[in-house]
Amino acid sequence: xxxxxxxxxxxxxxxxxxxxxxxxxxxxxxxxxxxxxxxxxxxxxxxxxxxxxxxxxxxxxxxxxxxxxxxxxxxxxxxxxxxxxxxxxxxxxxxxxxxxxxxxxxxxxxxxxxxxxxxxxxxxxxxxxxxxxxxxxxxxxxxxxxxxxxxxxxxxxxxxx
Numbered sequence: 729x730x731x732x733x734x735x736x737x738x739x740x741x742x743x744x745x746x747x748x749x750x751x752x753x754x755x756x757x758x759x760x761x762x763x764x765x766x767x768x769x770x771x772x773x774x775x776x777x778x779x780x781x782x783x784x785x786x787x788x789x790x791x792x793x794x795x796x797x798x799x800x801x802x803x804x805x806x807x808x809x810x811x812x813x814x815x816x817x818x819x820x821x822x823x824x825x826x827x828x829x830x831x832x833x834x835x836x837x838x839x840x841x842x843x844x845x846x847x848x849x850x851x852x853x854x855x856x857x858x859x860x861x862x863x864x865x866x867x868x869x870x871x872x873x874x875x876x877x878x879x880x881x882x883x884x885x886x887x888x889x
Contacts, residue, residue, distance in 0.1 A: 729809065729813065729816050730802075730805040730806050730809065730816060732813060732816040732817065732820065733805055733816040733817070733819040733820035733823060734820065734823075735820070736816075736817055736820025736821060736824060737819075737820045737821075737823040737824035737827065738824065739820075739824065740820065740821060740823075740824025740825055740827075740828060740854075740855070740858050741824050741827045741828050741831070743854060744824070744825070744828030744829075744853065744854045744855045744858075745828060745831065747842075747853070747854050748828075748832065748840045748842075748853065751770070751772060751840060751842045752772070752840065755770050755771070755772045755842055756772040759771065759772060760772070760844070766846055767845065767846050767847075768843075768844070768845055768846070769844040769846075770842050770843070770844070771841075771842060771844040771851050772840070772841075772842055773840075773841040773842065773851040774836070774838040774839075774840065774841075775838055775839045775840075775841045775851070776837065776838045776839075787833055787837050787838075790833055791830065791833050791834060794826050794829065794830045794833070795830065797826060798823055798826050798827065798830070801819055801822060801823055802823070805819055812869075812873065814869055815866070815869065818862045818865050818866040818869065819862070819866070820862075821858040821859070821861060821862030822858070822859055822862040822863060822866065824855070824858055825854075825855035825856065825857075825858035825859035825862065826855070826859060828853075828854070828855035828858075829853075829855045829856070829859075839853065839855075840853060841853045841856070843856075843857070
């Protein structure tokens with residue numbers, strides 16, 4: 729099952745890097761392209777921080793933290809082998825997004841961002857959305873999964889009394 733996550737992570741990294749290459753070649757020279765007026769733009773941004781551009785110019789700290797998080801998720805997947813395909817799909821999104829942004833930080837010293845929504849001020853990228861969506865969905869999944877398993881154990885204990 730952990731290999732599902734690795735396949736998804738590889739796909740996310742490939743898509744992320746292909747999009748970023750196209751953004752550098754097409755959007756960087758012009759700066760911004762209006763896609764849906766007043767709602768959605770493609771804007772080339774070099775993000776030297778983390779979410780919302782916070783903690784700028786701490787490149788090596790972000791590289792180390794991201795690497796440790798990816799290693800931690802991989803170790804958990806391969807050692808604990810949690811059940812459920814959804815866990816591996818979501819872990820794959822998180823790992824792939826993390827690696828996509830890690831590649832940028834290592835190669836360029838910044839992350840290439842390009843997705844700009846009028847109602848959400850920070851400019852983001854595909855990898856960011858994979859990480860964010862994966863983390864939120866995984867948190868919900870773990871919350872409900874642990875709640876169900878806890879109820880099953882309580883029912884078993886009550887039957888034994």
